[in-house]
Amino acid sequence: MAQAELLQAGQSASASKPARPASARPAAARGAAAFLTGTGGGRAVLAVILPLLVLVLWQLAGRGTGSLFGGVLPTPDRVWAAWEVWAFGKSGLGLNPYSGTWLANVLFSAQRVAQGFALATLVGIPLGILIGWNRLAAGSFDPLIQVLRPIPITAWLPFAIAVFGIQSMGAVFLIALGAFYPIVINTTAGARGVEKNWIRAALMMGARPSDILLRVVLPASLPSVFTGLRIGLGIGWTAVIVAEMVAVKSGLGYVLWDAYYIGRMDVVIADMASIGLLGFLSDRLILLLEHWVLGWRRLQSFQN
Amino acid sequence: MIEFQGVSKTFAGRTAVQALAEVDLSIRDGEFVALLGPSGCGKSTLLNLLAGFEPLSEGHLTFAGQEVRRPGPDRAVVFQEASLFPWLTVWDNVTFGPRVQRRSRAEYEERTREMLRLVGLEAFRDALPAQLSGGMRQRVGIARALVMNPRALLMDEPFGALDAQTRLAMQQLLLDVWQTLGIAVLFVTHDIDEAVLLADRICVMSARPGRITREIQVELPRPRSIDNLITPEFTAYKAMIMAEMKLAHGTH
Ligand SMILES: Nc1ncnc2c1ncn2[C@@H]1O[C@H](COP(=O)(O)OP(=O)(O)OP(=O)(O)O)[C@@H](O)[C@H]1O
Numbered sequence: 001m002a003q004a005e006l007l008q009a010g011q012s013a014s015a016s017k018p019a020r021p022a023s024a025r026p027a028a029a030r031g032a033a034a035f036l037t038g039t040g041g042g043r044a045v046l047a048v049i050l051p052l053l054v055l056v057l058w059q060l061a062g063r064g065t066g067s068l069f070g071g072v073l074p075t076p077d078r079v080w081a082a083w084e085v086w087a088f089g090k091s092g093l094g095l096n097p098y099s100g101t102w103l104a105n106v107l108f109s110a111q112r113v114a115q116g117f118a119l120a121t122l123v124g125i126p127l128g129i130l131i132g133w134n135r136l137a138a139g140s141f142d143p144l145i146q147v148l149r150p151i152p153i154t155a156w157l158p159f160a161i162a163v164f165g166i167q168s169m170g171a172v173f174l175i176a177l178g179a180f181y182p183i184v185i186n187t188t189a190g191a192r193g194v195e196k197n198w199i200r201a202a203l204m205m206g207a208r209p210s211d212i213l214l215r216v217v218l219p220a221s222l223p224s225v226f227t228g229l230r231i232g233l234g235i236g237w238t239a240v241i242v243a244e245m246v247a248v249k250s251g252l253g254y255v256l257w258d259a260y261y262i263g264r265m266d267v268v269i270a271d272m273a274s275i276g277l278l279g280f281l282s283d284r285l286i287l288l289l290e291h292w293v294l295g296w297r298r299l300q301s302f303q304n
Numbered sequence: 305m306i307e308f309q310g311v312s313k314t315f316a317g318r319t320a321v322q323a324l325a326e327v328d329l330s331i332r333d334g335e336f337v338a339l340l341g342p343s344g345c346g347k348s349t350l351l352n353l354l355a356g357f358e359p360l361s362e363g364h365l366t367f368a369g370q371e372v373r374r375p376g377p378d379r380a381v382v383f384q385e386a387s388l389f390p391w392l393t394v395w396d397n398v399t400f401g402p403r404v405q406r407r408s409r410a411e412y413e414e415r416t417r418e419m420l421r422l423v424g425l426e427a428f429r430d431a432l433p434a435q436l437s438g439g440m441r442q443r444v445g446i447a448r449a450l451v452m453n454p455r456a457l458l459m460d461e462p463f464g465a466l467d468a469q470t471r472l473a474m475q476q477l478l479l480d481v482w483q484t485l486g487i488a489v490l491f492v493t494h495d496i497d498e499a500v501l502l503a504d505r506i507c508v509m510s511a512r513p514g515r516i517t518r519e520i521q522v523e524l525p526r527p528r529s530i531d532n533l534i535t536p537e538f539t540a541y542k543a544m545i546m547a548e549m550k551l552a553h554g555t556h
């Protein structure tokens with residue numbers, strides 16, 4: 001009896017259009033829930049609490065001398081002041097060699113990352129699709145990539161300097177190389193995971209091999225491709241800093257190392273924060289693109 | 305129009321599996337044939353051979369006088385889970401075939417609209433598959449197959465994943481569509497009711513190795529509808545096929 005009732009209830013619930021459970025709850029409860037689960041506006045508040053707390057504690061701990069650990073770590077207000085001079089100070093004057101050069105250095109680094117990342121994308125995506133799709137390509141490229149991949153990009157530094165000299169190209173090479181691996185590997189995984197019946201459906205509709213690659217394998221791989229792009233971009237930022245510390249005389253990596261040498265830890269910290277900010281913003285850019293390109297996927301995961 | 309002559313299929317591997325053994329089957333133009341049999345008896349394999357998805361091991365398989373070698377739009381396939389492209393809208397899914405065949409827009413637009421109307425989805429042309437129910441997705445799968453104007457429709461348990469009510473609606477829809485278009489249909493199922501309701505002829509298969517053990521002509525009058533499901537003639541056919549399948553199944 002009870003079972004029959006349950007069954008009935010289940011049937012009528014699934015037969016009628018699924019009502020959104022959230023709309024039934026009062027607004028206040030929904031707001032609190034959103035705050036706790038990290039959705040909506042609550043998420044933004046939640047996101048800044050911890051960083052703010054760290055900043056405040058850091059400022060308080062360095063009260064008096066204006067730094068922690070015997071001068072190694074300047075307090076946030078001094079870092080901010082250093083950044084203001086670095087960003088807006090008059091350039092070429094006085095004792096501060098970085099005065100007014102922030103934007104120029106940011107652009108140097110960002111441009112290198114953009115170039116290297118674009119190169120990695122242009123080579124990595126087509127090659128990944130090919131390796132995932134074609135046994136011959138897999139047989140010839142896959143082993144080579146697997147052998148080269150364990151060599152860290154830092155180990156490529158002397159090679160890059162020897163080939164390109166102390167120039168932007170060396171940094172771009174390292175960024176491209178570092179970003180290439182995750183892009184190509186994730187694209188390959190995506191292309192290999194394409195559902196067999198999608199290929200069969202395309203074949204029975206008369207698709208040629210090129211149609212199958214461009215209209216089925218590529219779109220089906222895009223979720224993996226974006227995973228690769230995000231990881232690749234992160235590695236790109238690592239690579240640009242490493243390269244600029246050693247192989248180029250401009251950019252955030254160069255300033256980072258140079259400021260350390262002349263004991264300007266306030267500039268070092270401001271530089272680190274700038275790198276973090278740029279990395280974060282560029283990652284958001286990719287997320288935005290993903291959001292736009294993979295609308296169909298979001299819809300799928302909402303419903304299932 | 306479709307001829308299987310002594311067709312066998314063995315899947316190579318660590319332990320080779322003979323999925324089909326010396327199958328003879330012929331299907332006329334416009335005929336509706338159901339393949340009925342227990343799980344694993346080789347129904348999908350038979351359909352996949354005709355679709356051109358798998359090569360045969362032995363025998364001959366011709367379609368409209370031509371040896372079957374590869375998939376093609378003359379043998380449209382409707383898959384069990386529809387297998388639509390989730391990144392394309394209903395309209396783009398249905399026009400995928402004509403577009404990869406480089407048909408002109410003028411050529412396929414009218415027919416696409418007509419097919420969407422036939423399956424009752426004109427209003428959903430811009431929806432993505434994830435926004436549709438299972439039954440609606442399967443209707444898109446049918447429209448996508450029919451838009452290519454195929455000579456045969458190959459359906460592998462197309463309604464197997466649907467709930468009972470949607471399933472009935474889809475069976476009715478398929479009856480209507482087939483009665484309008486009159487193309488040959490090879491319909492795989494393990495549901496006896498479904499086979500009797502839809503088919504002109506039912507081929508009962510047995511497993512290990514898969515072969516067709518019996519062909520039963522269903523003489524129920526056309527046009528049929530799901531109301532036929534409760535008539536005494538229907539029940540008589542059903543009883544006969546159940547007995548047949550018990551035989552085919554052996555004692556277990
Ligand atoms: N690609 C394959 N490789 C090896 N064996 C296979 C392959 N495909 C099918 N088989 C085997 O062939 C036999 C028939 O499989 P098939 O899928 O045709 O059965 P079916 O009648 O469609 O079953 P179901 O009703 O469960 O779909 C099974 O024993 C199966 O294990």
Ligand SMILES: [Mg+2]
Nearest residue numbers: 347348349460
């Ligand atoms: Mg099957």
